Amino acid sequence: MRWSDRLLPTGLTVLTLVLWAGFLVHRSERFAGSAWGGVLGVSGGALMLVPLAYSVVKRVGPAKRAVTARVSMRTLLTWHVYAGIVGPILALLHTGHKFESPLGVSLTAMMLVVVLSGFVGRYLMGQVTGQLKEKKELLTRLETEYRKTAGELSAQPQELQLLRPFAGFWPRLAASVIFRTPATSPAIRAVRIADSMADVEYAIKTHEAFGRWFAAWLKIHIAISLVLYALLLLHVWASVHFGVRWFS
Secondary structure, three states, rough: OOOOHHHHHHHHHHHHHHHHHHHHHHOOOOHOOOOHHHHHHHHHHHHHHHHHHHHHHHHHHHHHHHHHOOHHHHHHHHHHHHHHHHHHHHHHHHHHOOOOOOOHHHHHHHHHHHHOOOOOOOHHHHHHHHHHHHHHHHHHHHHHHHHHHHHHHHHHHHHHHHHHHHOOHHHHHHHHHOOOOOOOOOOHHHEEEEHHHHHHHHHHHHHHHHHHHHHHHHHHHHHHHHHHHHHHHHHHHHHHHHHHHOOO
């Protein structure tokens, strides 16, 4: 993933945190209940439903076939990302930085957690996945080069004698220091390639471990998103219920 593809989501996420921290210097007691406050609240809530729709389309076969016939999943994911950030921004503007009720505080906190977890998981996961693919491609090239070098060694028994003193972990570690200068010797190349392969294999295992952690992250992200929607539904009900009582 290119940096330019992450620049706008990163800026919007930072803006979300800045807007939330605005309660330190600003507070409007009446804005949330005003006409513009209502427009921002309804717009933000509607946008926050887009990620829910994406999750349904992604996991329900008939819905996925019907929607992807017109719009690709990649485009839907982009909508998911931007709606999942812009919606909370509008919702924060809607509050007027009046965080007094337990429901309002809980909803705002959960909204920020969902935005941050989604941003971190989405872009870190993409970065780790891309690096894992690159490492596997590099390992494949090193294995090909190693087989080629091994073929050269088999035709030169005298070169094999150079490798015997470097059998084992510590001798091989010493060889990686000794054989730093350019050389055309197949034995030296074999030591260097083997050392590089060991490093890449370790990096692949590390990236795969991150991949397993991110799989767990996805489940957590879905769980906290469901909590957010429950709080949002409760907030809408309370607004309508007490609003109707106010006018009655």
